[in-house]
Amino acid sequence: MEFRLLLMAALISGLFMAGLISQIGGVIILTIPLILYVASAFLAGPHSAKIEAKRRLSRDRASQGAEIEVHLEINNAGSALEEVLIEEVMPHGLELVDGEMSAFCTLLPNQQISLTYRVRGIRGHYHFSGVQVTASDHLGIFRKKTFLSVPSRLFVLPRVHKLKKIAIRPRYTRIYSGMIPARLGGPGVEFHGVRPYQPGDPLRWINARATARRSEAIYINEFEQERVADVGLILDARSLSNMPSDQGSLLDYSIDAAAALSDSLLENGNRVGLLIYGGPIQWTFPRYGRVQKERILQSLAGAELGANPIFEDLGYIPTRLFPRHTQLIVLSPLVDEDLPVLLRLRARGYPMVIVSPDPIEYEQRQLGEDRRVQFAAQIARLEREFLLKQLRQAGISIVDWNLQQPFHHVAHQVLSRPQLLARPIEVRR
Amino acid sequence: MIRPAFGISLGVAALSLILTFAASGAWAWAAILFLYGVLWWYSEKSKKAWVPSVGLLLFTGMAASGMAAGLAKESLLLGAVMTLAAWDLDLWRQRASRASRQDNLGALMRPHLERLALVLALGYGVSWLVLSVRMELGFWWIFILAFAGVIALAKALGALQQESD
Numbered sequence: 001m002e003f004r005l006l007l008m009a010a011l012i013s014g015l016f017m018a019g020l021i022s023q024i025g026g027v028i029i030l031t032i033p034l035i036l037y038v039a040s041a042f043l044a045g046p047h048s049a050k051i052e053a054k055r056r057l058s059r060d061r062a063s064q065g066a067e068i069e070v071h072l073e074i075n076n077a078g079s080a081l082e083e084v085l086i087e088e089v090m091p092h093g094l095e096l097v098d099g100e101m102s103a104f105c106t107l108l109p110n111q112q113i114s115l116t117y118r119v120r121g122i123r124g125h126y127h128f129s130g131v132q133v134t135a136s137d138h139l140g141i142f143r144k145k146t147f148l149s150v151p152s153r154l155f156v157l158p159r160v161h162k163l164k165k166i167a168i169r170p171r172y173t174r175i176y177s178g179m180i181p182a183r184l185g186g187p188g189v190e191f192h193g194v195r196p197y198q199p200g201d202p203l204r205w206i207n208a209r210a211t212a213r214r215s216e217a218i219y220i221n222e223f224e225q226e227r228v229a230d231v232g233l234i235l236d237a238r239s240l241s242n243m244p245s246d247q248g249s250l251l252d253y254s255i256d257a258a259a260a261l262s263d264s265l266l267e268n269g270n271r272v273g274l275l276i277y278g279g280p281i282q283w284t285f286p287r288y289g290r291v292q293k294e295r296i297l298q299s300l301a302g303a304e305l306g307a308n309p310i311f312e313d314l315g316y317i318p319t320r321l322f323p324r325h326t327q328l329i330v331l332s333p334l335v336d337e338d339l340p341v342l343l344r345l346r347a348r349g350y351p352m353v354i355v356s357p358d359p360i361e362y363e364q365r366q367l368g369e370d371r372r373v374q375f376a377a378q379i380a381r382l383e384r385e386f387l388l389k390q391l392r393q394a395g396i397s398i399v400d401w402n403l404q405q406p407f408h409h410v411a412h413q414v415l416s417r418p419q420l421l422a423r424p425i426e427v428r429r
Numbered sequence: 430m431i432r433p434a435f436g437i438s439l440g441v442a443a444l445s446l447i448l449t450f451a452a453s454g455a456w457a458w459a460a461i462l463f464l465y466g467v468l469w470w471y472s473e474k475s476k477k478a479w480v481p482s483v484g485l486l487l488f489t490g491m492a493a494s495g496m497a498a499g500l501a502k503e504s505l506l507l508g509a510v511m512t513l514a515a516w517d518l519d520l521w522r523q524r525a526s527r528a529s530r531q532d533n534l535g536a537l538m539r540p541h542l543e544r545l546a547l548v549l550a551l552g553y554g555v556s557w558l559v560l561s562v563r564m565e566l567g568f569w570w571i572f573i574l575a576f577a578g579v580i581a582l583a584k585a586l587g588a589l590q591q592e593s594d
Contacts, residue, residue, distance in 0.1 A: 004520065007482055013582055015493055020575045026496030026505075029559050030489065033510045033552025037517075040548045083537065085528055104525045105532035113532060138541040139517060139548075140524055 005141050008038050041141035049135040050078025051107070053148045055128060061155040061298075064123050067097055068154060072115040072131065076107040085134040086115070091126040091154075094119040121156045123255065125302040128152040157297045158255045161408040163264040165416045170229045170351045172325035178228030179268040188223035195222050228269045230286060232322040233258050235300070236314070236332030237278030239307040243333070243359055245366060253357040254331040255300050257407045261329060261355070262296045274299055275321060277314070279306020283321055314341040319348065328352045333359040336383065339390060346394045353397045353415075360384060361403055430538055431525075432473075435518040439469060442511035445504045446491055453500050462491060473519065481519040488512035502560050510553045517545055 012031045019028030051074060058069035074086055087102040099117025107113070130150045136143040173180055185192045194210050197218035210219035235251075235258050236242070242249040258274065265272050266289065273286030274296045284292075284299045310316065314332075322328065328350045332338065346352055360380045367373045388398050399414050401407065443466035450459040465487055472480035492509040496502060521541060525531055566574070 003482075007485070009582070011486065011489060013579075015489070016578055016582075017575075018493060018497075020571060020578075022497055023571065024497050025564075026502050026560065027493045029556045030493055030496065030506065030509050032556040032559065033513055033549060034489075036552045036555070037513060037548050040544065044544070082540065083524075085524065087528070100528075100530040102528040103530040103532055104528035104534075104537070105530075106537055115530070136524075138544050140521060 002141065002143055005038070008034060008141065012038070037139065038141060041137045041139040044082065044137045044139075045142035046081055046135040046137060046144045048078065049076075049081055049084070049133060049144055049146050051075065051084075051133050051146065051148060052077050053131045053150045055131075055150045055152045057152055057154060060153060061157055061294075062120075063157055064159050065120055066156075067118045067120045069116065069118050070099075070128075072150075073112060074103075074107075074114070074131070074133075075112045076109060078109065080109055081107040081135045082138050083136045083140065085136075086113070087132040087134075088115060088117075089129055089132055090119065091128055093124055094121040094126055094154075121154075123156050123158045123252070123301050125298075126154040126156065128154070155298050155301045157301045158259040160263045160297070161256070161260045161406065163260050163408055163411045163415070166261065166264050166268070166411065167416055168229065168231070168265075168327050168329075168351070168353065170325060170327040171349075173227035173229045176228045176269070177226060178270060179226055180229045180270070181224045181226055184225045184227075185222035186225040188225050190224045192222045192224040194219045196220075228271060228288075230323050230326040231265050231270050231272045232286065232326045232328050233262060233272065233274045233296075234317060234328060234330045234332075235274065235276045235303060236330065237276050237303055237306050238312060239278070239305045240312050241333045241335045241338075241359070242278075242305055243363055244305055247366070249305060250333045250357045250359060250362055251303065251305055253362075253401070253403060253407070254333075254355070255303055257355050257357070257401070257411075258331050259297060259300055260407055260411065261331075262300075263293060266290070266293045266296075272296065273321070273326075275317070276300075276303050277317060278311055279304065279308055281311075281318065283318075286323075286326075314338045317341070317345070319345065319350075322350070325349060325351070330354045331356075333357050333362075334384075334387060336387060339387060342391060342396065343394050346396055352395075353399065354391065355399045355401060355407075356388070357401045357403055358384075365403075430535070430542070431518055431522050434542060435473070435515055435522065436470070438511045438514035438518060439466060442466075442488060442508050442515055445511065446488060446495070446508035449495055449500050449504045449508070450491070453498070455498075458491065462488070469515070469519075473522070478523060481516045481523075485512055485516040503557065506553065506556050506560065510549050510556075513552075514545060514549055 012034050015027055015031045019025065054073045056071040062068050072088055083104070084107050085102065085104050090096070090101060097118040097120055100115050101117050103113060103115055105113060128151065131148045133146045133148060134143050135146070169181060171183070181190060185195065194207050197206065197220050201220050205220040207219045207221045235254055237251055242251045262272050262274065269288065271286045271288050272292060274284040276282040276299065282299055282303070284295050287295070328345065330342070330352065332354065334354070334356050342352070342354070360377050364373060364377045388400060392398055399410060401410050443462060447459045447462050450462065465484060469480055469484045489509050489512055492505040495505040525534065525537070531537070
């Protein structure tokens with residue numbers, strides 16, 4: 001029941017009882033205007049509100065910070081409504097840029113009104129649930145609240161920075177031609193070796209020098225085939241490792257990196273899958289192409305930190321999801337306990353790259369320039385260096401990402417050089 | 430248009446009650462009414478939702494106590510009726526300001542003011558008429574009336590509850 005109606009009822013009954021008890025007619029008479037007021041509102045109260053609503057979004061996917069126009073159309077399919085308050089229920093996390101999200105009006109039968117507003121938001125999945133319509137009499141005593149379900153979905157995708165080249169070199173590739181050197185002779189660009197001429201080989205591949213040195217056969221140049229590879233991105237979304245704070249967490253950096261990597265790898269024709277590990281496991285099955293890029297971006301848009309105690313340990317990564325010899329790219333700030341799991345993955349034959357946003361620099365930035373903080377950071381850095389060294393020794397390529405540099409810059413420095421990926425990588429601070 | 434109407438209602442309500450209490454020498458009560466009237470007026474800007482409702486209870490309660498004390502009934506009745514008007518207008522303004530857009534506010538406001546004026550005029554007129562009637566009732570009549578009143582109120586509230594569900 002409405003507060004106003006309760007207040008009126010309390011006042012009327014209070015005055016009435018006080019008048020009866022004190023036997024003073026004047027007190028009871030004071031209830032007459034109040035009773036008439038409530039009765040008038042009751043007689044003119046709203047009947048059932050029959051309202052239809054439609055929502056249109058200028059686009060259902062947008063990049064972070066981009067503005068989206070929302071257009072809401074309300075139609076009164078029932079009888080006239082004297083006073084209507086229409087309120088759009090905006091999903092939490094979106095910010096109103098301009099426009100109107102609510103209206104106070106009279107709605108005649110078949111009358112339409114529209115609300116237009118623009119929003120922007122941070123990365124995420126947003127579900128518009130519906131519109132709250134409150135119809136009331138002119139005195140506002142009797143109200144009928146109706147929630148119109150008008151579901152709409154909006155994806156605010158993470159920013160995708162274009163990477164120039166990612167030079168991964170998995171041991172095995174798929175049969176389709178692509179951009180990744182396959183360690184196999186055949187048609188290609190890069191020189192691979194020399195072999196005896198066989199009928200059908202193009203004459204322009206004949207290596208004159210090798211042939212001149214040995215008179216018994218003709219030798220031709222062989223090139224390294226370039227093929228596509230299976231790539232599995234593992235995004236570490238554990239609260240334990242991502243240092244959540246009011247300003248965000250390291251997960252946001254990892255997501256930006258994952259978006260850039262998946263974009264570049266899929267552009268180059270590779271088959272890419274994504275596993276988000278931390279809360280409930282989210283798995284985007286490996287596929288090729290632009291649709292897969294969209295799937296991965298949508299999955300990244302909804303990625304949230306997970307504090308599931310079972311998944312505090314990377315040991316529960318479902319490796320069966322990744323075909324054998326898949327190039328794994330793990331995006332994680334790393335904690336000491338991850339070392340044995342990562343070594344085990346490497347031992348199973350997965351070629352691995354770890355992109356690790358530096359948690360020490362991140363935390364130091366939040367804690368300030370205190371002397372004790374600096375000392376603690378030095379110790380933590382020694383521990384981290386030791387962890388990374390052990391991983392490098394196992395043949396895992398590490399991108400130790402100093403967060404003061406943008407990822408595309410670090411990726412250009414480190415991931416564009418295949419010779420560096422074959423051995424340990426050092427990122428200068 | 431709502432704002433001047435609210436100002437007039439609140440002013441008349443406060444003045445009629447203050448003057449009635451002041452005329453009987455109850456300066457403390459008059460001062461309380463004055464202070465709360467000022468607070469109510471300024472709460473319009475601060476948009477404190479509880480101020481009008483407390484104001485309605487206070488002013489009507491004061492009018493009732495004035496009736497019980499035998500003060501001028503007509504001015505107390507006027508004060509109570511205008512308090513109801515001020516309360517209604519203030520809450521209407523709050524309701525309207527909740528929306529970022531008000532479509533044709535004039536067309537919304539006019540029927541509201543018309544209905545309110547009609548109801549309050551009728552309320553004041555009927556109450557004034559009843560005030561001039563003098564009736565003697567025995568204890569059992571009062572008891573039966575009170576019982577019927579309570580039953581009627583409970584039934585009405587039950588019906589309203591069902592209606593709002």
